Every structure is written in C-alpha cells, then in structure tokens.
Amino acid sequence: MLWSELLIPTLREAPADAEIASHRLLLRAGLVRKLAGGAYSFLPLGLRSLRKLETIIREEMNRAGAQEVLLPALHPRELWKKGPRYEAALPVMFAARSRTDTTADTEFLLGPTHEEVITELVAGHINSYRQLPKTFYQIQTKFRDEIRPRFGLMRAREFSMKDAYSFDATDDAAKLSYEKMYNAYKRIFARAGLRCVVVEADTGVMGGSFSHEFQVPCTIGESEVVFSDDGQYMAAIEKARTQPVPRTNPSSPSPAPEKFATPTAKTIEELTSQHSVPACDQIKTLAYLCDSRFVLLLLRGDHQLCEAKVGALGYQEYRPATEEEIVAALGAHPGSLGACGVDRKKIFKIHADLDLQEQLGMTTGANEDGFHLRQVDMGRDIRPDSYASLRTAQAGELTETGSPVRIERAIEVGHVFKLGTKYSDAFGAKYLDESGKSQTVVMGCYGIGVGRTLQAVVEQSHDDNGILWPVAIAPFTAAILQLDKSLSSEALKLRDELTALGVDAIVDDRDERPGVKFKDADLIGFPIRVTLGEKSLKAGGVELKWRHQKESTLVPLDQAAATVRQWAAAASDQ
RNA sequence: CGGAGCGUAGCUCAGCUUGGUAGAGCACUUGCUUUGGGAGCAAGACGUCGCAGGUUCAAAUCCUGUCGCUCCGACCA
Numbered sequence: 108m109l110w111s112e113l114l115i116p117t118l119r120e121a122p123a124d125a126e127i128a129s130h131r132l133l134l135r136a137g138l139v140r141k142l143a144g145g146a147y148s149f150l151p152l153g154l155r156s157l158r159k160l161e162t163i164i165r166e167e168m169n170r171a172g173a174q175e176v177l178l179p180a181l182h183p184r185e186l187w188k189k190g191p192r193y194e195a196a197l198p199v200m201f202a203a204r205s206r207t208d209t210t211a212d213t214e215f216l217l218g219p220t221h222e223e224v225i226t227e228l229v230a231g232h233i234n235s236y237r238q239l240p241k242t243f244y245q246i247q248t249k250f251r252d253e254i255r256p257r258f259g260l261m262r263a264r265e266f267s268m269k270d271a272y273s274f275d276a277t278d279d280a281a282k283l284s285y286e287k288m289y290n291a292y293k294r295i296f297a298r299a300g301l302r303c304v305v306v307e308a309d310t311g312v313m314g315g316s317f318s319h320e321f322q323v324p325c326t327i328g329e330s331e332v333v334f335s336d337d338g339q340y341m342a343a344i345e346k347a348r349t350q351p352v353p354r355t356n357p358s359s360p361s362p363a364p365e366k367f368a369t370p371t372a373k374t375i376e377e378l379t380s381q382h383s384v385p386a387c388d389q390i391k392t393l394a395y396l397c398d399s400r401f402v403l404l405l406l407r408g409d410h411q412l413c414e415a416k417v418g419a420l421g422y423q424e425y426r427p428a429t430e431e432e433i434v435a436a437l438g439a440h441p442g443s444l445g446a447c448g449v450d451r452k453k454i455f456k457i458h459a460d461l462d463l464q465e466q467l468g469m470t471t472g473a474n475e476d477g478f479h480l481r482q483v484d485m486g487r488d489i490r491p492d493s494y495a496s497l498r499t500a501q502a503g504e505l506t507e508t509g510s511p512v513r514i515e516r517a518i519e520v521g522h523v524f525k526l527g528t529k530y531s532d533a534f535g536a537k538y539l540d541e542s543g544k545s546q547t548v549v550m551g552c553y554g555i556g557v558g559r560t561l562q563a564v565v566e567q568s569h570d571d572n573g574i575l576w577p578v579a580i581a582p583f584t585a586a587i588l589q590l591d592k593s594l595s596s597e598a599l600k601l602r603d604e605l606t607a608l609g610v611d612a613i614v615d616d617r618d619e620r621p622g623v624k625f626k627d628a629d630l631i632g633f634p635i636r637v638t639l640g641e642k643s644l645k646a647g648g649v650e651l652k653w654r655h656q657k658e659s660t661l662v663p664l665d666q667a668a669a670t671v672r673q674w675a676a677a678a679s680d681q
Numbered sequence: 682c683g684g685a686g687c688g689u690a691g692c693u694c695a696g697c698u699u700g701g702u703a704g705a706g707c708a709c710u711u712g713c714u715u716u717g718g719g720a721g722c723a724a725g726a727c728g729u730c731g732c733a734g735g736u737u738c739a740a741a742u743c744c745u746g747u748c749g750c751u752c753c754g755a756c757c758a
Contacts, residue, residue: 116691118691118692118693118708119692119707119708120693120694121692121693122692122693123692123693123694123750123751124687124751124752125751141750143749144751192758196758198756199756220758251757251758253756253757254682254755254757255754255755255756255757257751257752262757310758311757311758414756522758554758588717590716590717620717620718621716621717621718622716622718622720623720624717624718625719626718626719627719629718638717640717642717
C-alpha cells in the first residue's frame with residue numbers, strides 16, 4: 108500500500124472532545140472518525156486493525172468448534188416479547204419504524220444482542236440429541252441506546268460485537284462448552300497482545316447460573332474489580348464478597364427495643380455525631396420497588412448497597428422507592444425508616460445483608476419521624492425473609508483467607524455466561540434424548556466487544572508519541588519511510604519482497620519532510636519502521652527499528668525484507 | 682434523567698464582559714528556498730459564528746427557546 112493513496116488523516120492536535128488517551132490516539136492516528144455520539148466510522152487503517160482482530164477471533168472460535176452465522180440486526184418486536192427479558196431490555200433498544208406500522212409500537216427493534224434470534228432458530232431446527240452440541244457465533248453490528256455513550260469505541264451506541272451461543276443436551280455438557288469458550292477467550296486476548304484478568308461476575312439481566320468477565324485493568328475502565336493482595340481472589344465488584352470490619356457484638360440479647368427521640372438526626376452520620384452511635388452499630392434501611400413490589404433492604408450503617416446484588420435476589424426490575432411510596436408503605440420519611448414492627452401486608456420482602464446476621468444491640472429508624480430504636484436484635488426484632496450479600500466490598504477489607512483487597516477500575520472486553528435454560532424454555536428449544544424423552548437445551552453465551560477490545564489495546568499500549576501496536580493487530584506490520592523521492596523503486600521493491608514473505612507493509616511515499624514521516628509513523632504506531640533514505644544507503648542500507656525501542660539497526664538493502672520478516676515472526680511467537 | 686461546561690474555518694482556539702464590515706496558529710492551494718524528528722518566505726482559497734425566534738438603525742456578542750457535543754453522577758446484556 109502507498110500512504111499517498113490511502114485516507115490517513117492524522118492530526119497534530121487532539122480533537123477537543125476526546126478525553127482519554129486511547130480515544131485521542133484513535134482520532135489523531137486517523138483510524139476512526141465520529142459521525143455522531145456513539146457512532147464511529149472506521150477509516151482504512153482502523154479497519155485493517157479491526158479486521159485482524161476479527162480474524163484472530165474467528166480462528167479461535169473455529170478452533171473451539173464454533174460455527175459462524177450472520178443474524179439480522181432488525182428484530183421483530185414479537186420475538187422479544189416472546190423472550191424472557193423484553194421489559195428489561197426495552198430501554199436500551201432502538202425501535203425502527205416501518206411504513207406499514209400502524210400501532211403506537213413499532214414492529215421492529217434493532218438488535219442489542221442475539222440470544223432471542225439464535226434460540227428461535229435453534230428451536231426450529233434442532234430436535235435430537237444427535238444434533239448436539241452446537242456452538243454458533245457471529246461478528247456484527249449491534250445497537251444499544253446507551254444513556255451516555257463515551258470514550259469513543261469504548262461505549263458506543265452502534266458497535267461491533269462477537270457473540271457466541273452454545274447449545275448442549277445436558278448441564279455437564281454445557282459446562283464443557285463453557286470451558287472451551289473460556290479457553291478460546293484467553294487465547295484471543297493473549298494473541299491480541301492484551302493483558303487481562305478473568306473474574307467471577309454477576310449475570311445481570313442476561314440471567315444464568317454463573318459467568319466470568321475478561322477485564323483489562325486500566326484507570327479509565329468503567330467496571331470495578333476487587334483484587335486480593337495475595338493474588339488468590341479476584342471478582343467483579345457486583346459479585347465480590349469480603350469480610351467486614353468487625354463490630355463488637357454484645358454477647359447476650361438486648362433488652363427490648365427502646366425508642367428515643369432523634370429530631371435532627373436524619374442520616375447515619377448525624378446519628379453518630381448527635382447520639383454517639385457508631386455507623387457499624389446502625390441498620391440502614393433502604394426501600395426499593397422490586398418488580399413493582401415494596402421491598403426493604405437492610406445493611407449495616409457503614410456499608411453501601413450494591414444494586415446488582417438486588418438483581419441477584421431474583422428480581423428483574425428494581426429501583427429506589429420514591430418518598431411518596433415510602434410514606435405510604437411505612438408511614439415515615441427517609442431518615443427515620445426501620446424494619447422493626449412494620450406492617451407486613453404492605454411489604455413484600457425484607458432482605459438483610461449477610462453482615463447483619465445474628466447481630467444484637469443495633470440502632471435503626473423507628474418508622475416514626477424524629478425517632479429511632481436501639482437495642483434491636485436482628486433475629487428477635489426484625490426477622491428478615493432472607494440474608495444475602497447486598498453490600499459493596501470496600502478496599503482494605505479481608506478475603507476469607509485474610510488477605511486485604513484493593514479495588515481497581517477495568518475495561519470489560521469479554522463476558523462468558525452459563526445461561527441454563529432461560530432462553531431455551533421461553534422459545535421451546537427442546538430435543539428428544541436417547542430414551543425418546545423431550546428435554547430442554549442448555550445454553551451458554553459468550554460476548555466480546557470487538558471495537559472496545561481494539562481501543563483497550565491502545566489504552567494499554569501507547570506512549571507520549573503515539574500507539575504501540577502489537578504485531579498481531581497493527582494496521583501494517585511495517586512502515587517503509589521513503590525519505591527521498593528518488594528512492595521510489597527501491598521502496599516499492601522492498602514492499603513487494605515483504606509482501607511475498609507475508610509481511611504487510613505500507614510505503615510512506617508522500618512528499619513530506621522526514622520529520623513529518625517519523626512523527627506520523629510513531630503516532631500510528633507501526634511495530635517495525637524501515638527507514639530508507641540517501642543517508643541510510645550511504646551508511647550501508649536501511650534502518651530497522653522497533654516502535655517500542657530507541658535503537659535502530661542498519662541492514663543491507665537486500666537483506667532488509669528477510670530481517671523484517673524475522674523480527675515480525677519472533678514477535679508473533681511470543 | 683440530575684449537575685457542570687462547550688458549540689466561531691478541516692483541527693486547536695481568540696473575539697462575546699462594553700453590539701458597529703469575521704480573526705490567529707496549524708492544515709490546504711501556488712511559487713521560490715529548504716530537506717534525517719511536525720521547515721522558511723511570499724501570494725491565495727476556506728465561515729449561513731449550531732439552529733430558530735426576539736430586542737436593536739445594527740447581533741458571533743444581549744434575551745428566549747431549541748438542537749448537538751464533552752465531563753461528573755445515575756444506568757449498563
């Protein structure tokens with residue numbers, strides 16, 4: 108390829124609306140351009156990298172026995188209504204109106220993901236255990252009406268995703284499929300030159316029995332991952348469980364709860380400062396509407412609710428109750444709420460955090476404005492319907508084995524779920540087993556954000572001058588900087604030799620000063636730079652230089668191609 | 682959806698307070714010089730000042746509305 112023929116609009120200055128390094132670099136290096144919020148065009152160089160990443164993904168999917176399909180982006184609304192998460196997914200789906208739509212609802216939705224489509228397909232075509240297992244994958248554009256697209260490709264409204272779906276006869280077989288995908292993912296990210304960690308994760312709206320996230324630790328990440336210092340424990344914040352800072356639990360039951368006036372204490376902090384009740388001795392009472400029913404969530408005063416864990420209780424939809432709803436159900440305003448002696452007819456469930464189990468001598472709201480109760484014993488006075496992990500882990504707390512944890516931000520590049528039968532039940536994906544009995548197919552699903560992964564590589568691998576692409580997904584492995592017009596035939600010959608050896612190279616044939624070419628090559632970050640100029644020829648050939656190293660190597664012109672190939676091959680083997 | 686900020690040339694930004702003929706640097710075109718880390722000189726081209734209304738003799742500038750973008754938060758399969 109000739110530089111002069113391609114559209115490579117590098118920018119000397121960063122566009123003002125790009126905040127993070129990788130976003131700025133993708134724009135400055137001329138890899139992508141924004142069309143609208145959350146919608147990006149890939150320019151020739153950006154597309155080359157994207158395609159290389161997709162190729163890696165395809166190779167690993169195929170190696171793991173998955174087969175590729177291409178599914179529509181246009182989904183009938185009826186299909187989603189038939190599925191198990193229509194209500195929950197509705198807010199993020201773009202609707203597409205057809206001319207023939209007559210009702211208020213549109214007939215079509217733009218697919219945010221494809222479990223419904225693939226399960227419907229499989230339900231219609233797989234009838235026998237002999238046809239299982241099967242794993243399908245697709246790499247294509249998905250649409251999500253993100254409330255707040257940001258950071259370029261990191262969270263876009265239109266984005267490329269690889270999704271795979273496994274279908275198995277039994278739960279054990281499904282676990283095997285899951286493991287295959289899990290291992291394929293590790294290979295994919297390793298080949299893409301990405302350092303990532305795998306953590307236990309929450310299944311969220313997707314549902315299912317367990318899942319793992321592939322996370323790239325990075326300060327601008329939007330996920331939080333809990334790591335233990337001894338390296339034994341890693342988990343998504345939505346899943347993490349740690350031991351709380353201990354409180355001193357009285358050894359014997361309290362006397363009966365005692366009401367006391369707290370006219371100006373509406374918060375945990377005010378109760379601590381005005382009435383000397385440590386936060387850890389308080390019960391925080393949060394009112395939520397879960398699947399339209401009133402639910403109380405109880406936490407220790409010094410703990411924070413982790414909303415994802417509310418979903419893990421089995422609720423599909425949940426939100427904090429409004430003040431009106433709270434007064435109607437409890438008769439008091441936020442700041443004086445408690446679960447003692449509440450009218451259970453108005454309250455569907457009371458869920459308490461694990462760290463409240465068997466706690467004695469707690470203080471909580473009296474459900475009467477301006478009053479609290481002390482000497483509250485969980486088992487005697489509140490009797491929650493369940494104890495579950497509800498709180499957010501905090502840095503410095505200990506794992507079960509006693510190692511302190513820290514919390515780091517990370518970019519979620521992949522997520523694998525063992526789904527179970529949530530979708531196959533809804534779509535009637537059944538098969539006949541060996542004994543002729545009808546069974547439900549067991550599923551798993553496995554996603555990779557392709558554009559996000561590409562950007563994560565840039566975020567993880569750059570310096571002040573630009574990107575440092577791994578050989579595997581660089582737009583071109585080598586850039587030949589032709590510094591003198593007169594050397595055009597030498598440059599092209601070198602390019603052709605490299606091509607013949609399987610190394611893709613771009614020739615910077617522009618009529619630009621050397622400095623411009625060096626700067627642009629560094630900015631885009633081609634792994635290997637080949638400098639060809641009168642000066643280098645006089646010195647004995649061409650200069651070869653790794654993007655990530657300072658020193659260059661002088662190589663005779665006729666050995667240049669072979670040497671570049673060696674370098675590239677060595678890097679790929681690592 | 683709450684909070685904050687920004688929309689002026691392809692990019693970075695000034696001008697707005699105090700209304701009076703649209704600016705700079707970079708990029709682009711042409712010429713000359715230069716040529717190993719974002720060259721110099723000269724000449725040139727490039728704008729419905731986000732959009733709509735209003736005030737005014739006169740609006741990039743003041744007022745109202747609206748749209749878009751960015752950041753923080755909430756949300757996130």
